[in-house]
Amino acid sequence: MSTDPSPAPGPDTPVPSCYRHPGRETYVRCTRCDRYICPECMRDAAVGHQCVECVAEGQKGVRQARTVLGARASGSQTPVVTYTLIGLCVLAYLGEVASEQVVREFMMLGLGAMQGGTLVGVAEGEWYRLLTSMFLHQPPQSGGFGLTHILFNMWALWAIGPQLEQLLGRWRFLALYMLSGLGGSVLLYLVDPFDAAVGASGAIFGLFAAYFVIGRKLGGQVGPIVFLLVLNLVITFAVPSISWEGHIGGLATGAVLAVAYAYAPKARRQLVHVAASAAVLVLLVALVLVKTSELMSGVS
Template sequence: MERPSYGYSAEDTPDPQAQPVCPRHPDRVSYVRCKRCERPACPDCQRPTPVGVLCVDCERELSREQASTRPRNAMGGGMGNRPPYVTYTLIGLNVLVYLGQMLAPQIVEQLGIFAPFRAVFMPWTFFTAGFLHGGILHLALNMYALWIVGQYLERTLGLVRFSAVYLVSVLGGHTAVYLLADPLGQAWYTGTLGASGGVFGLFAAMFIVNRRMGRQSAQILVLIALNLVITFTIPNISWQGHLGGLVLGAAVTAGMFALRPKATPGADRQALARHSALVHSAVVAAATVLCVVLIVVKTLTVMSL
């Protein structure tokens, strides 16, 4: 049985009667051989392992093989047992901003709250308002929901995709508020705040994930329905923000699943993971661009009045 060359041609193989030299550095004599391919390896090309020395090429080959068999999450990204750091961070940011509201409400709220009449001139409020809250109960309910759903989704989607779905849902919620607000009515001057748009986007994402993975989805569907009932029956709740986050969160998650590259036997899973990351980045970018386009159209419409 022929021994694989690992990237070297027969001409690169040194004469067995001559002094062994490193294939990568022919001017260096080496009597240390790779345990895998048995080629000489100079000190710069040696990679010590528990089972002996490998050459740099064999080490890379083994790393690629190990990466190709590493477990992947539902979206094709790396899967591990890391704590849900993004969920912790989002909760921490919300709590810190709320403390800022308590200490300097005029400054924090005036700079961060979303209001349609000034949103174009303060575009950061499309995101910052998602970290402000109207009271301790408002904060507690949103953070509890984020804690419950976030832990599951962050491990299922991966931290980058999870972050993207959450932030795009926040953007989608405030975009919906901007689009549906009447420029001639009181809603145009009413401030909106809260993480509910992002949380509703995560509810939708969890429903899509469970459906696509064959898991129980009835409970999350009931949870969404109950929250929608609360949204439309209790006054002073931004139903536009909730619906906007719900719709965009569902659309982005469904798009990620629909466009996810399919693995086939023998496929390079690392290449598939890179392809998946590019495709999912494009999905998030498309959702963001859609929001921007809708905002521009609404702005031009308002200016023409």
């Protein structure tokens, strides 16, 4: 702590005050800039105290610790993106339970006809279906997998999401999830645009692929994820009601992004990550535009 070495002020000597709060008397000075600081402006330093501005200036030269994949390292970081995605899926499911209209309005459908012959779907300009479908799951009243569908997907997201989010950072993890889900919707649109589908499975398969790729890169144990992936692929092709396009599309998209994220050269890591994410998005959008043009020319 640095204090004013001069004797106590006399009757005509002004009392020193904080440089940020002129009305507050103080005899403590910043060990870096030597300005007077009050208790509110004091920040503990290696020796004595520093003011707010000097601490901020000093932190500019401190290199932020990062994970091997470029994310900010923070052992206590809450997986906000993972929990938010789970919350959105649960809210969407509650909406489905309340009204079947939610599924009809937001499920993945390339082109189809509603009652009265009205055409709906992605080809009719309802682009949002490519994304909203990944937050929907089969409601109980529809039969089929029902509650099991969302339970498995949310369990998978909860099990591997936090680890991937911590390694990748929030924006990379969100890009991986959303683009993988979009990749599943796009492959379904390309292969069978007249089929409908819901589910986060495409995004989940993308996370499976990323977990495997990143695990191999870091020398981790990938046996459990390989078993889980193979088991789900068997189920995908063994059960007729499952959209294999959504699963394979998400798997392929997630694998491509994971390779870019994991193997980007350190010197250009941020640039490669951003460029890879943007390139995948542009490619998926271009495929949708080409398919839409093809479908609409056939309709007209």
